[in-house]
Amino acid sequence: MPMRNAFKIAKTDFRNIGTNWVAAVLIGGLIFLPSLYAWFNIFASWDPYGRTDRLPVAVVNEDRGADVRDEHIDVGRQLVDSLKENHSIDWKFTGRDDAMDRVEKGEYFAAIVVPDDFSEKLATVVTGEPQKAEMEYYVNEKINSIAPKITEKGATSVVETLSSEFTATVNNVIFDMFNQIGLEIEKDLPDIEKFEQYVFTAEKELPGMHDLLESANKDAENADAMISKAQAAMPEANRLTSEGLGTINRTLGYLDSAEKQLAAIAPQIDKDLATASRVSKEINDMLTKIQNAELDTTQLDDAKKRMDDRMTRAITSVGNIQDQLKNLKELAAAAPDPVSPGNTPVPDLPVKPEDGDATAPPIAPDVDLPDIKPDVTLPERRNLIDQAIESTGNLQALLQEAQMNARAVDEAATGYAEQAKGWISDTQKITQNVSVSIDSYSKEYHDTIKPTVDREIAGAKKTLAEAKNMLTEIQNTLPEAEKVLNSTAGDLAKGETVIQDVLNQYPYVYSKVTELADRIRQLQGETDINDIVDLLLNNPSTEKDFFEQPIVLHENKMFPIKNYGTGMTPFYTVLSLWVGCLLLISLLSTEVHQEELFHPRTVYFGRLLTFSVIGLLQTIIVTTGDLLILGVKAAEPLGFILSALFISLVFMSIVYTLVSVFGDVGKAMAIVLLVLQIAGSGGTYPVVLLPDFFRALSPFLPFTYAIDLMREMTGGAVQSNVVRDVAVLLGVAIVFILIGTFFKARLTNSMNKLLKKSRETGLFH
Known part of the structure; x- marks a missing residue:
């Protein structure tokens, strides 16, 4: 019976609306107003982030660039060039003063300023103390609460892009260097392996080296004694060199005298040879005439006398030649052999030490001593002179024999004419031989003896001059050698000190080499150098791309939402349903006329x-408009509508019950509940981001579950979530219907008294 009356009340209400056009218009407006509220808000927030290109943000570039290793970089200019191609925000390129003025007035939402030292600070990455580059960001937050977040995101994106590109570039350089290092290591891998072997060899050979150092230390002491001995011998070397120069000078004097005397006697020898030759020919001619003529004693005597005189002159001439040659021999004998053994002593000078001879004192590195070559031509020259004297003696003997035969002819001429002719014939033969010998000797003298003697004297003088230059150079070298000896003595003392220091450091060096060898063996056991080379070898371009974006985010949308407006549709749709309930209870009465005819519970269910x-x-x-007019793409369109209808019934049970039971107080309660639900239901911001009060309140708010149910239908339903949301909302509706059922009759009189009292003020209807 009560429910039949409730349906009767509802039927009467709709009949009255249908028969009263004013009521129909008002109710029609109430039906459409919530949809407008939802549609306008959803459309307004349909795709706000898709229109950020209308958001003006100033960009000020003051970067003056920088030089890095002879290359000019200008990151600020590169930023401006890249932003000109970026249309995500309405970038305004201007100066600092203009940008600050427009941001202050609200014409620009924000400004990004690239300072003048931006590139310069980025370039410090190649130095030992890199500095972070800074960009200035100015934002006017009073213009709008969302715009600063968008502009901040844009500025952050610029910084991240620059940082990413810069990091990628730097890493490209670094990995290029690593690649070069890897190539070098790979190239030098045999040398590295050799180095390892050297270390092991050094570890093995160090004890032997220690013994060698001790031996070198003893050798240095011996060398020190030898240098002292050489220093003591320097005065004697100076004396011997001076004596050798004196001997050479005297020998050169003898040779000059011999050369002059030979030059002086040469014309006389030529003259005497010519005389002897001429006399020999005259004697031969005369003997020919005597032999052909009749023997006349008087003529024979004259001829004999002339022949004997001429023969005497010839013998005298040959004798003069022989005497001159003997004088030359005496000069040659008096001149000592300047380079023969034991004649001119050469001082013992410091010699260049052989390799590995630690005891021999070094000589001056820039002094080259000439080599001494012994003269072998002087004895030959003396032999030639002896041969010439012998030849001259033979010639003189022939002449004397001829003279003796001529005198024998003179003695036997009387009474032995025929026999004299035989003797004359023999004498003629002798003279002929003498003439031939004189001519041969003259030719030999001019062609052999004299040129040889001249050449050998000149050679001896040249040799002596070279020896003199050599000894002079030695004499000039002796002070340098003495200086070198003194320097060597000092260096040797330092060397002894160094060797001693090395010996003292030997235990430390040996321990370090052993430690290094052990470490190499350990590394060989732990790491393969080929693995290190493989790690360093890389493709710099690939590495650059990797560090430009080392992590790639593959977004997988489990419940894709097309745009921001679709995402906000559940919230604004649920909100419009609650607002619709508030509009109804604000304009329509929860009571009926002739209330006394119906039980309060019947009135409650009827209205x-x-x-x-x-x-x-x-x-x-609202829901059909969301789908058809706005174009919201819901994953479950039918579920979207049915869920909204269910939520509407739940909201209506809540709002209607509050106003029906509590009157105007109930209206206030419905409004307060609306405010709390807007803030604490997570419709705009996730609940976890809300203050603790709203986080604690959220599980008790119908909006929380209503919005979640609509999101399930919009993005994609999860059955467990749908069941939970429906169960909670259904439970809330049942609770409020029970409140209305049990408290409507009990609180009606009290609420009517309060209403009557409030109307007395004239402020409430």
Whole structure:
């Protein structure tokens, strides 16, 4: 019976609306108003981040660039060039003063300023103390609460892009260097392996080296004694060199005298040879005439006398030649052999030490001593002179024999004419031989003896001059050698000190080499150098791309939402349904005329049906408009509508019950509940981001579950979530209907008294 009366009340309400056009218009407006509220908000927030290109942000570039290893970089200019191609925000390129003025006035939402030292600080990455580059960001936050977040995101994106590109570039250089190092190591791998072997060899050979150092230390002491001995011998070397120069000078004097005397006697020898030759020919001619003529004693005597005189002159001439040659021999004998052994002593000078001879004192590195070559031509020259004297003696003997035969002819001429002719014939033969010998000797003298003697004297003088130059150079070298000896003595003392220091450091060096060898063996056991080379070898371009974006985010949208407006549709749709309920209870009465005819509980259910039907109409218009007019792409369109209808019934049970039971106080309660739900239901921001009060309140708010249910239908339904949301909302509706059922009759009189009292003020209807 009570429910029949409730349906009767609802039927009467709709008949009255249908027969009263004013009521129909008002109800129609109430049905459409919630949809407008939802549609306008959804459309306004449809795709706000897709229109950020209308958001003006100033860009000020003051970067003056920088030089890095002879290359000019200008990151600020590169930024401006890249932003000119970036249309995500309405970038305004201007100066600092203009940008600051427009940001202050609100014409620009924000400004990004690249300072003048931006590139310069980035370039410090190649130095030992890199500095971070800074960009200035100015934002006017009073213009809008969302715009600063968008502009900040844009500025952050610029910084991240620059940082990413810079990091990639730097890493490209670094990995290029690593690649070069890897190539070098790979190239030098045999040398590295050799180095390892050297270390092991050094470890093995160090004890032997220690013994060698000790031996070198002893050798240095011996060398020190030898240098002292050489220093003591320097005065004797100076004396011997001076004596050798004196001997050479005297020998050169003898040779000059011999050369002059030979030059002086040469014309006389030529003259005497010519005389002897001429006399020999005259004697031969005369003997020919005597032999052919009749022997006349008087003529024979004259001829004999002339022949004997001429023969005497010839013998004298040959004797003079022989005497001159003997004088030359005496000069040659008196001149000592300047380079023969034992004649001119050469001082013992410091010699260049042989390799490995640690005891021999070094000589001056820039002094080259000439080599001494012994003269072998002087004895030959003396032999030639002896041969010439012998030849001259033979010639003189022939002449004397001829003279003796001529005198024998003179003695036997008387009474032995015929026999004298035989003797004359023999004498003629002798003279002929003498003439031939004189001519041969003259030719030999001019062609052999004299040129040889001249050449050998000149050679001896040249040799002596070279020896003199050599000894002079030695004499000039002796002070340098003495200086070198003194320097060597000092260096040797330092060397002894160094060797001693090395010996003292030997235990430390040996321990370090052993430690290094052990470490190499350990590394060989732990790491393969080929693995290190493989790690260093890389493709710099590939590495640059990797560090430009080392992590790639592959986004997988489990429940894709097309745009921001679609994402906000559940919130604004649920909100419009609650607002629709508030509009209804604000304009329509929860009571009926002739209230005394119906039980309060019947009135409660009767008007609940009326409000619920109007609320369902509001919901149908809102949801179909979302899908058809705005184009919201819901994953479950039918579920979207049905869920909204269910939520409308739940909201209507809440709002209607509050106003029906509590009157105007209930209206206030419904509004307060709306405010709390807008802030704490997570409709705009995730609940976890809300303050603790709203986080604690959220599980008790119908909006929380209503919005979540609509999101399930919009993005994609998860059955467990849908069941939970429906169960909670259904439970809330049942609770409020029970409140209305049990408290409507009990609180009606009290609420009517309060209402009557409030109307007395004239402020409430």
